[in-house]
Structures are given as C-alpha cells and as structure tokens.
Amino acid sequence: AQSVTQLGSHVSVSEGALVLLRCNYSSSVPPYLFWYVQYPNQGLQLLLKYTTGATLVKGINGFEAEFKKSETSFHLTKPSAHMSDAAEYFCAVSSIGNQFYFGTGTSLTVIP
Amino acid sequence: DSGVTQTPKHLITATGQRVTLRCSPRSGDLSVYWYQQSLDQGLQFLIQYYNGEERAKGNILERFSAQQFPDLHSELNLSSLELGDSALYFCASSTRTSPDTQYFGPGTRLTVL
Numbered sequence: 672a673q674s675v676t677q678l679g680s681h682v683s684v685s686e687g688a689l690v691l692l693r694c695n696y697s698s699s700v701p702p703y704l705f706w707y708v709q710y711p712n713q714g715l716q717l718l719l720k721y722t723t724g725a726t727l728v729k730g731i732n733g734f735e736a737e738f739k740k741s742e743t744s745f746h747l748t749k750p751s752a753h754m755s756d757a758a759e760y761f762c763a764v765s766s767i768g769n770q771f772y773f774g775t776g777t778s779l780t781v782i783p
Numbered sequence: 784d785s786g787v788t789q790t791p792k793h794l795i796t797a798t799g800q801r802v803t804l805r806c807s808p809r810s811g812d813l814s815v816y817w818y819q820q821s822l823d824q825g826l827q828f829l830i831q832y833y834n835g836e837e838r839a840k841g842n843i844l845e846r847f848s849a850q851q852f853p854d855l856h857s858e859l860n861l862s863s864l865e866l867g868d869s870a871l872y873f874c875a876s877s878t879r880t881s882p883d884t885q886y887f888g889p890g891t892r893l894t895v896l
C-alpha cells in the first residue's frame with residue numbers, strides 16, 4: 672500500500688525567504704515520487720519527479736526535492752520565494768504501473 | 784499548457800441528472816486517468832484506461848463509468864448525480880515510454896444543484 676502525508680496544509684513565507692514544503696510517504700515497493708503545483712482555477716503542473724538515480728532532483732521554477740529513503744521523505748524546497756510561487760502544492764507517490772496517491776496538498780502563501 | 788484538453792470547462796446541473804465529461808490526451812499518449820478533486824476528499828484517483836482497456840480502478844462510485852475510444856479520447860459518465868458529486872474532475876495522460884509521469888488537463892468543474 673502507498674500513501675502520502677503532507678505536513679502543514681498552509682505555509683506562509685516572506686518573499687525572498689526559503690520555501691520548505693514537507694512530504695512523507697509510505698510504500699512497500701521502491702517509490703516514484705512527484706511534486707505538482709496547482710494555480711487557482713488550473714490543472715496540476717508537474718514540478719519535479721524522482722524515479723531512480725540521483726536523490727536530489729531539480730525541477731522547474733527553481734524548486735528542488737531530495738529523496739531520503741531512511742526518512743521516507745521527499746521535501747520540496749526553493750531558496751528564495753517569489754510572489755508567483757503562491758499556489759497549492761501536491762506530493763504524490765506511485766510505483767511503475769500503479770496508480771498515483773496524492774497528499775492533501777499544501778497551500779503556499781508568499782508575503783510581500 | 785500540458786496538451787491534455789477537457790470539455791466542458793464548467794458544468795451546472797441538477798440532482799438526479801446524468802452528465803458526460805470529455806478528455807483528449809496528449810498526442811500519442813495511450814493512458815488516460817480520471818481524478819476527482821473536492822474540498823473534503825482531496826484529489827482522488829477514479830479510473831485508468833490504457834489503449835481502450837480499463838487498467839486500474841480507484842475510488843469510483845458505481846454511478847460513475849468511463850470509457851476510452853479508439854481515437855484515445857475518454858469520457859467519464861456521471862449519473863444519478865448528488866450534491867456531493869460537485870467537484871473538479873481532472874483527466875491526465877501518460878506516455879508508453881514514460882508511464883511514471885502524468886500530465887493533467889485543466890479540469891471540468893461540476894456543480895450539482
């Protein structure tokens with residue numbers, strides 16, 4: 672069975688500050704991990720993904736995430752928040768051929 | 784733009800009615816997934832089709848059904864609608880060579896009155 676827990680349904684950061692969105696997963700098989708972003712009234716856009724290989728994954732818009740097997744975590748970070756980063760962020764887990772399981776989402780607010 | 788299209792964008796209907804949501808995957812993508820996003824349930828996987836055949840089933844109600852046609856577009860049929868069916872319905876597609884990544888459409892917002 673697979674599941675995802677996103678800690679913190681709402682996160683607020685100041686513009687220019689570090690963004691840290693937490694995601695912990697549960698998976699009985701090697702996981703594939705994803706971060707998606709959803710802007711208001713839009714669909715989900717893939718930010719980055721981890722399948723195999725390097726555990727530090729870089730995505731679009733300056734975001735990156737690190738797969739830590741020992742901590743079963745895949746936290747999303749960005750060194751400096753921008754106003755345009757305000758959105759809903761979803762972490763998801765799957766394995767090859769299997770369905771996606773999404774977390775409940777984290778709403779990011781960026782304070783000017 | 785992900786390349787996945789969904790119609791209609793908005794749909795308002797009454798309880799007890801039936802609606803059909805349509806999805807066209809990205810060119811060449813064989814897999815189509817349907818999701819429901821609601822405030823209380825979050826993003827829930829409903830069903831997956833691969834090249835016309837049902838591949839996986841999630842939390843899909845018996846009142847809901849889907850199919851994928853030979854041209855690979857898919858339709859999600861929702862019947863005997865209830866107030867609680869009001870939600871955003873997303874379609875996603877993935878490629879045969881990269882089945883691990885799903886690309887989402889803009890969604891259909893269904894309001895049941």
